Amino acid sequence: MVKTRLMTPGPVEIPPDTLLEMARPIFHHRTPRFRKVAQDLAEGLKYVFQTTSDAIMLASSGTGGMEASVVNVLAPGEKAIFVRGGKFGERWGELCECFGAKGIALDVAPGESVDPLAVKDALEKHPDAKAVYTTLCETSTGALTDIRAIGEIVREHRALLVVDGISGAGAVELRCDAWGVDILVVGSQKALMVPPGLAVAIVSPKAWEVIERCPSPRYYFDLRAARKKLKDFDTPFTPGITLMTGLAKSVEAIRAEGIENVWRRHHVLAEAMRAAVRAMNLRIFPRVPADALTAVVAPQGIEASKLVAKLEKEHGITVAAGQEELKNKIWRVAHMGYVDSTDILAVVAATEAALKSLGHSLALGAGVSAAQGVLAAK
């Protein structure tokens, strides 16, 4: 008997209480009962993302929220700067191109994080850029972007700061208002601990001004229509009712723990994981790792996919290999959402055993004791 443990960077494990909440009989969405859920969410999400801006719910996966952030902001021919540090940064560029906007790419080597000064330079070179599109945590490499520093720069310009926080938001520190985030996109299946199928968009007053004037065609992802309905805690189209009741449960849990405690927990778990990685004679892939997941460089002679398969088969632990050109070079262990310190010890211990049997040179227990050391000190 081997238990299953999901440690991929989305979807993540869902608390059993949330699964049971979503298994309750469904109810209609044009009712006071639904409006109460929508209202609790609209308020709770503001707390989670530290903002007084509107929280819009979209029945789509995170990419739908990204599309909404492009088609509501950019008209064909208009310019936007985007950070391209991996698969998800690249998606901003694809969206700009698809809808006829001019995307100015700030290329960042895989595993690197963008230098905020490069954003400053780009904005000075392109003062007509309507937005800067960034990725809080580039899930494909595990790298963290310094949104706070970028926010200080962007707020001096007319451009909007748009953040793909699909991975990371709700796990790592992010203060939308204090940091000047104009649009934040989040997916339900990461730190928010519900299944995929819902996107959240936090939209600032500065962003609404642009959105209300933007002439680009949009219907399903029209944020103006969503805003109108939000006043009555309603939605323009049928909402993802059960996912929203699940999300309300997650938001309740985050409120109970306290958002700063949630960030701190993720930081401590990530520090423990990173100490373990180093103690196993391994290297962390990103230069500035996000606390939501750890991307580890596969040691010489061991393909990442071999380790991933072994963890799955022998330990029931699902982690993710790299994507595309990083496929066999890294593996990625998520520790966001419903994860505690014992989960970290378990995955480290299993990784030690798997690596040893694949021929990697390490002292069994070294990773675990390094992690224990970090956890004990906090």
Place this chain on the structure above:
Amino acid sequence: MVKTRLMTPGPVEIPPDTLLEMARPIFHHRTPRFRKVAQDLAEGLKYVFQTTSDAIMLASSGTGGMEASVVNVLAPGEKAIFVRGGKFGERWGELCECFGAKGIALDVAPGESVDPLAVKDALEKHPDAKAVYTTLCETSTGALTDIRAIGEIVREHRALLVVDGISGAGAVELRCDAWGVDILVVGSQKALMVPPGLAVAIVSPKAWEVIERCPSPRYYFDLRAARKKLKDFDTPFTPGITLMTGLAKSVEAIRAEGIENVWRRHHVLAEAMRAAVRAMNLRIFPRVPADALTAVVAPQGIEASKLVAKLEKEHGITVAAGQEELKNKIWRVAHMGYVDSTDILAVVAATEAALKSLGHSLALGAGVSAAQGVLAAK
């Protein structure tokens, strides 16, 4: 103690087995386990909708599927004919307008169904129309469209036949291939008996030819990208994993009952409901009612909202009032998906009691015995 009974035209009640299936621990979507679910669905949905065409899954509500049927087919400036017989037919017109296409409206009075010959005339008048957009069952009025007859006409033209089957498909007879349906859009929360958040698009070879050549910008709803991934039972973006496992359960149930038996069950239940309505001295609103729901005209002096509130409060039964200008004029009882004959007897009996206490003249038991008569004869 009053039990809750959901009889709205979407969402509908979800079988407890499906709720429990979706409450199982989540798993990752880039795995053989997910591909098995996706493959079963891709094949099962073909059976449900009687087609050999591709079944594409979109993580969105039904309107997202409607948008996909517009942005993948029409380029700005191109012409399309659409049937406007209520709120949902109107949505086709809004989508055409939004994305710059020329929508030619075939207006149909509320409660009426379009005359197929009107579609023929429109196609002859507008031979350059790229598509005819229709609604299988106009949920706002309960009217059924004769898709079979329209299909015979449209197949003689180059135009595609697009059917919004969000309500109705899976409940009433619909044979995509035999009837010449090129694109069928279905939502998960109606006859498919899962929560909202998934759309299905059935796409014919004739439609793929148009879609592959269509120059309109689209990203999240790009059916070409979905088709490419479908070959490996994968999706371009994170799919609605739990909703898909739930849907697989529904498809399994429909296969076990047999699609023709499912249609027959819905027909018998609808006939029983309609006999009861007449026996209660009430009038059915649509001239050609769909078997998915029954829209009833509120009797003189009784506002529909009063009856809806009474059914909810005293009997725990949620039905829907009319929408917009039909708000107080009709109420709508859905009997699609997870509904059996005893549900019909219960809602009829409760309606009799509620109407009587609101002052409507009827013989208690008259509706129930009419329904029983229909059920016994089948």
